[in-house]
Amino acid sequence: MNFTLSAIETMRRRQSIRTYEQQSLSEADVKQISNYISKEEHLIGPFGGRGRMDFILLHRNVTDKGMKLGTYGFIKNPQAYLVGAAKNEKYALVEYAFIFHRLILFMTQLGLGTCWMGGTFSRNSFEKEIQLRDLEFIPCVTPLGYPKDKQRVFDKALRFVVRADNKKPWDRLFFDASFAVPLVKENVDGLETPIEMVRLGPSASNKQPWRLVLSTDRQVCHFYIEHTPNYSSKLGYKMQLLDMGIAMCQFDLACRELEIEGCWMVEDPVLDLKNENTEYIASWKMSK
Structure with a gap:
């Protein structure tokens, strides 16, 4: 993947964003995201496995199918979600995350906020939005949006609880x-x-x-x-x-x-x- 900015600096500054502006994603950003996930080379993992990603736009927190996607109150004002599917197998999950994280870093370079969500979302609501194949499930999702300048107190408290800013030596x-x-x-x-x-x-x-x-x-x-x-x-x-x-x-x-x-x-x-x-x-x- 060709990063327009330093991938290393992008990795250093990326952090989980849970509160977004109410501004819809720009047409330019929507186009770049759609183009990215449509290219085969962006969906290949380290061992040659292929990932599958879907891009779901929201309008007032509702999809074009009229579905409200559940995140148990952890996310405020999401403008879209990126969702993928994989088999529940060891290397399928490793490759899926490799591909998904590379995509998240691309979103970061676009100036969009993201947040890895593996357990704090309703899989059932997301499964109704995408077509799962045999033996597939949704390991994780990320909301997308423009980060709100002032993060909620909840966001800061959650980062403290999980010690998000404390890394092992x-x-x-x-x-x-x-x-x-x-x-x-x-x-x-x-x-x-x-x-x-x-x-x-x-x-x-x-x-x-x-x-x-x-x-x-x-x-x-x-x-x-x-x-x-x-x-x-x-x-x-x-x-x-x-x-x-x-x-x-x-x-x-x-x-x-x-x-x-x-x-x-x-x-x-x-x-x-x-x-x-x-x-x-x-x-x-x-x-x-």
Whole structure:
């Protein structure tokens, strides 16, 4: 995807917006969004899987089908929603989130506010708006709109509750060759910024479940998830797999901007795991 602005700076400044101006999306923005999701290359994930996205415009919080989409009071004055569908499978969810987050960053560059929503919306109301295929469901949605200059007290309180502005330090997230040795920023051979972008990425309830292990030769970065026990179990899918897609997207876009070439693969290095909740997801390998 060609970013008109720095992807790294966009990732640094993106934050969840829950309160929007009552202004409708401009025709120019609607056209850019529609063009983006119509292009095949924007809907391909790191392993070649294809995502499916729908763009739903609202008028006074009602769709053109007369449907009011439910978000349990978390969102005020949304002007549109981006919705996607995927199968409830491990890598389908990871790829879906990778594609969806790349789209969210594109929206951020347009000056639009977004907010990842995985559990605080009525799936039933959204499912009536899009045509689900066999075995598909809606993992998450995002509202769209122009951010209100003064955020509601509720917004600020929610950011405080989930500690949205508090990110774990490197020594709790990133490791050197094994989970026994924390990774030091000064010893990553040019990958400091991509790894830092992983640290700054959004995650459900700000749990930050990603764990990275950088190989001894600095050529491979292994991505693991440290599951929060029973998290999202009532929803029927592993929501934190979406967080891994987000982390991979942040890392990938930073590498591309810095012209660090590499590719994604699934080749478990079979390391001694951090604990019983830790699971291997994927690896990024630098091109020679």
